[in-house]
Amino acid sequence: GENVEQHPSTLSVQEGDSAVIKCTYSDSASNYFPWYKQELGKGPQLIIDIRSNVGEKKDQRIAVTLNKTAKHFSLHITETQPEDSAVYFCAASIDSARQLTFGSGTQLTVLP
Amino acid sequence: GAGVSQSPSNKVTEKGKDVELRCDPISGHTALYWYRQSLGQGLEFLIYFQGNSAPDKSGLPSDRFSAERTGGSVSTLTIQRTQQEDSAVYLCASSLSTAGGQETQYFGPGTRLLVL
Numbered sequence: 001g002e003n004v005e006q007h008p009s010t011l012s013v014q015e016g017d018s019a020v021i022k023c024t025y026s027d028s029a030s031n032y033f034p035w036y037k038q039e040l041g042k043g044p045q046l047i048i049d050i051r052s053n054v055g056e057k058k059d060q061r062i063a064v065t066l067n068k069t070a071k072h073f074s075l076h077i078t079e080t081q082p083e084d085s086a087v088y089f090c091a092a093s094i095d096s097a098r099q100l101t102f103g104s105g106t107q108l109t110v111l112p
Numbered sequence: 113g114a115g116v117s118q119s120p121s122n123k124v125t126e127k128g129k130d131v132e133l134r135c136d137p138i139s140g141h142t143a144l145y146w147y148r149q150s151l152g153q154g155l156e157f158l159i160y161f162q163g164n165s166a167p168d169k170s171g172l173p174s175d176r177f178s179a180e181r182t183g184g185s186v187s188t189l190t191i192q193r194t195q196q197e198d199s200a201v202y203l204c205a206s207s208l209s210t211a212g213g214q215e216t217q218y219f220g221p222g223t224r225l226l227v228l
Binding site for chain 1 (some may be wrong): 205
């Protein structure tokens, strides 16, 4: 089955700096890659996703890049703010499957 | 509109007891998923329902775990004879459909289960 690895497990940045979180996946058939943000005591919330027919997608301060050849994808957050502090999860899924396979999460802390 | 709701929000039980966790998906969503999140870990898939089709139970860790979805809406996850290793946050998600497995999954706030 699919295996998703996520790095780093913790990341601290100064407010205004950029943050990058990276994930690799094992199954070349995976074609959907969402990113979720989870705040303390809450369920994960989708922040951005990318499908395998595009290499990059941007939504305001958030962008995701996908390299299908290398089987990795990354989340980029620019101009970080304290409210960006949370746990971020990457995930992957295959066309024929129904469930998402999640990475182990990155605790992002934005220092004021 | 209303999101996915789960109840109870917290549950403390004794080892060996049975527990039931409830999920109310977003109205109109045909697909429903259960995941488990252990402390400091990612989400682990448990079971998936799509409409009236037989559920995909491939992620259930043991036969002590079962789930049902009545009337294509509300779902209940049951854990029998709970063990301490069952302690985790149980998350429910729903999506509009499962076309190619690429539909956005919306998560509820989870039920925090502690087995003493």
